[in-house]
Amino acid sequence: MERVKKPWFLGSIVVVFIAVVLWNIPIEKRKYGLAQGSLVTDYTGLLPERVERVVVADNRVDLQRVVREANVNGQRISVAGLQHSQGGHTYYQDGIVLDMRTFNRILDIDQQNKTIQVEAGATWEDVQEAVLPYGLAVKVTQSQSIFTIGGSLSVNAHGRDIRFGTMAETVKEMTLLTPTGEITHVTREDPEEWMKYVLGGYGLFGVILDVTIELTENDLYSIQTEKLHTTEYSTYVTQLVDRQQTAMHYARVSVAPSSFLDEMYVINYDYIDKQPSTNFLKKEQGVRLSKIALDLGRQGGVLEDLFWAMQKRYIASIHGKEITRNNAMRSESTFMEYVKLGRVEVLQEFFVPVQTYADYIEELKRIIPADDKRDDFKIHNITIRYAAKDDFTALNYAKEDMLGLVVLMQHGVQDEEITNATSIIQQWTDLTLTHGGTYYLPYYRYQTKEQFRRSYPAWDQVADEKKRRDPVAVFQNMFYEHYIK
Numbered sequence: 001m002e003r004v005k006k007p008w009f010l011g012s013i014v015v016v017f018i019a020v021v022l023w024n025i026p027i028e029k030r031k032y033g034l035a036q037g038s039l040v041t042d043y044t045g046l047l048p049e050r051v052e053r054v055v056v057a058d059n060r061v062d063l064q065r066v067v068r069e070a071n072v073n074g075q076r077i078s079v080a081g082l083q084h085s086q087g088g089h090t091y092y093q094d095g096i097v098l099d100m101r102t103f104n105r106i107l108d109i110d111q112q113n114k115t116i117q118v119e120a121g122a123t124w125e126d127v128q129e130a131v132l133p134y135g136l137a138v139k140v141t142q143s144q145s146i147f148t149i150g151g152s153l154s155v156n157a158h159g160r161d162i163r164f165g166t167m168a169e170t171v172k173e174m175t176l177l178t179p180t181g182e183i184t185h186v187t188r189e190d191p192e193e194w195m196k197y198v199l200g201g202y203g204l205f206g207v208i209l210d211v212t213i214e215l216t217e218n219d220l221y222s223i224q225t226e227k228l229h230t231t232e233y234s235t236y237v238t239q240l241v242d243r244q245q246t247a248m249h250y251a252r253v254s255v256a257p258s259s260f261l262d263e264m265y266v267i268n269y270d271y272i273d274k275q276p277s278t279n280f281l282k283k284e285q286g287v288r289l290s291k292i293a294l295d296l297g298r299q300g301g302v303l304e305d306l307f308w309a310m311q312k313r314y315i316a317s318i319h320g321k322e323i324t325r326n327n328a329m330r331s332e333s334t335f336m337e338y339v340k341l342g343r344v345e346v347l348q349e350f351f352v353p354v355q356t357y358a359d360y361i362e363e364l365k366r367i368i369p370a371d372d373k374r375d376d377f378k379i380h381n382i383t384i385r386y387a388a389k390d391d392f393t394a395l396n397y398a399k400e401d402m403l404g405l406v407v408l409m410q411h412g413v414q415d416e417e418i419t420n421a422t423s424i425i426q427q428w429t430d431l432t433l434t435h436g437g438t439y440y441l442p443y444y445r446y447q448t449k450e451q452f453r454r455s456y457p458a459w460d461q462v463a464d465e466k467k468r469r470d471p472v473a474v475f476q477n478m479f480y481e482h483y484i485k
Contacts, residue, residue, distance in 0.1 A: 052095060067177060074472070084146075140161050162241055170214045180469075200393040202395075221270055226268075231358045249267070251264050251384040261364060298410065351437050380408045386404075429455075445482050
């Protein structure tokens, strides 16, 4: 009984109790998507809409029948995968939604030519599992493997690789279900240029049934990290692209009050002349600890400084570690799940030419505060990726070599809170446009139509091609109705 009275003993009990409580915090899963009856939404939940019905993709003949009937009956069709697009790209009011998630077979792997043919509803994880035994890896994908092939191609995603450009560059051929109900085989040399509009076309030009994409070796990399000031980064990344030793790259910028938009860390993946000792795909690790750390940062102020300090410690800890290409393309994501009544977390991505980065960041400080603890609109994280110039797709975001700032932000869902967030993001977009940049379209529609049209001057050409290829406007979504129609 005497031990119970000791301060150190009572303190130990408290520490253990807190640790148990934190360890058992549930990892939230956002409730959204096609499983909620006829009212559907996507990852933000900000644009719920009632649809006529959801059609689960079974085979291409059934899909073809649905599209042909829609042409006759005046129905509207949208295409959905895992619905991580956040601006109503995957559904339409009173329309039909094609749920492609079950359309997920691996059709062929050509080890010699390093290609894979896969149905559009498969995920990148499915692809990685299929090609791993062959010592192969994907060329371009996001840093996480949770998205569907069709979804990634429909937004023309880019990732950490600095050698292969956007995802559109890796597509050799595809099978497409056109808006008029025809099934056609499409190559890069297709005189009708279907790929130009389908890749990065947000499901408006038909259904990708399957696709053949280029693969590469599952190389082994050494992770190299370095601390920089934001004024050094443009020169650094220009030199990095010329240095053939580096295959992949990204950076993190501080949004902590004490080093706000001044301090940043770069993470490089350098080739090493060595074969992987084991051939496996890593699973998510440290989910609860990562969630606790991110939840601290979400509070802002001093706690955001603490979160940045924890990020720096983690980044320093991975310096010199070895990782395979496939594993570098499957970062943890579960810890980022966020569910809080009356709040929402969303992404935005802004692209600026490499050489304008330093001036851009300095001017950005005038738009977003260094300490947002007491503000409704909060910035939690900024990750930077290199996006090489894209001359292939119609709605291209990289009109020259760009730096993409992927921004995780949070705000309330009341009308005045959304209005405030919209105002800030529109100011941010104007700044981006002033510096010759653009913004990415898969996210919530904060930007004005005028900002959209300045960012994507080929929008009118896309609208004309949409009318030509889809004369009765079968394929529709809320994004198209808001910005292009």
